[in-house]
Amino acid sequence: MTFSLKVPLLIAALALALPCVAAPEQPSGLSINQFRLVYPASETKGITWSMTNNTHRAYLMQSWVRPLDLATGLPATEQDDKAPATAIPLLVTPPLKRVDPGEQLQLRIRLTDMTLPQDRESVFYLSVKGIPSVPDKDNQTGGQLVVAVVNNMKLFYRPEGLPPGGVTKASEQLRFSLQGDALVVDNPTPFYLNFSQLKVGGKTLPAADLRKLVPPKGQQRYPVPEGARGEVEWQVIGEDSRVTSVQRKTL
Known part of the structure; x- marks a missing residue:
């Protein structure tokens, strides 16, 4: 997901527990x-x-x-x-x-x-x-x-002393496996990773599921559509809120 640098907050909407969603730039806000x-x-x-x-x-x-x-x-x-x-x-x-x-x-x-x-x-x-x-x-x-x-x-x-390359390099080290109806993502790096898109066998996982971050030196589970097998395709959100290049691995 990519955000614009200036985003009007619409007073008519109440967003007490949700991250702000970018909207087209307005003359006021x-x-x-x-x-x-x-x-x-x-x-x-x-x-x-x-x-x-x-x-x-x-x-x-x-x-x-x-x-x-x-x-x-x-x-x-x-x-x-x-x-x-x-x-x-x-x-x-x-x-x-x-x-x-x-x-x-x-x-x-x-x-x-x-x-x-x-x-x-x-x-x-x-x-x-x-x-x-x-x-x-x-x-x-x-x-x-x-x-x-x-x-x-x-x-x-x-913290200081973490590996160079940040989120971009860390995303290249992710490991994926299927366990039942879940895609398990292992993250051996010290960085939190947030997917902007994630596909299994060409089927896109819902954006709501991608709110869950993959913790450093830990794992996260994402439900996958029935019958989804084959290649995993992903992008993550970088430090500057831009998405990284598409990466692929075969399960």
Whole structure:
């Protein structure tokens, strides 16, 4: 999946637990510059992320880091996330800010301690919730519905000393096998891998299933259509959100 660099967030849609989906560029909106962030350990002062308010309304923006649910590839819900907020050693500042029309919100994400594994990547979601302001009573025309929109960007913490080549080289090392009605993908590398497309025997796996990441030094299972056999074809999403070249292997 490929994202444009500026994507308007439609106020009419509520997206509390889903990654933002790119839409054609509009003349106004909340414009995001990154949907996938890589935080190299070498950036000792942290990394930044920004968005611009190109609407005619002020927004109250709330930002935080939350866990990823490996079983679904989506942000963990509040019910699923049993760990206290302090268990995530990443801090976002400012956590709450008013952003006026034409203003840019710039966030800084910093590692607060060294509890994350140093032999492989760790993955989280940067969640940013925008609550639009309500016009004063004199300017209201009928009832007013205020809808908060939450957008979730994958955030990868990458320790120093990992092999060169990143996701592109790692995708070449994947191993595939069929076990019953599932395609099992083994990832011997220290990188998280996210498929943009995956086919078995020429049959494309649903995009919803591809939300599940293949963890570093681990495996992931994907259901396959009945009778799907033969060649595996895949592409993964790179660090810059572009897809890698098509690769193929025979099962």
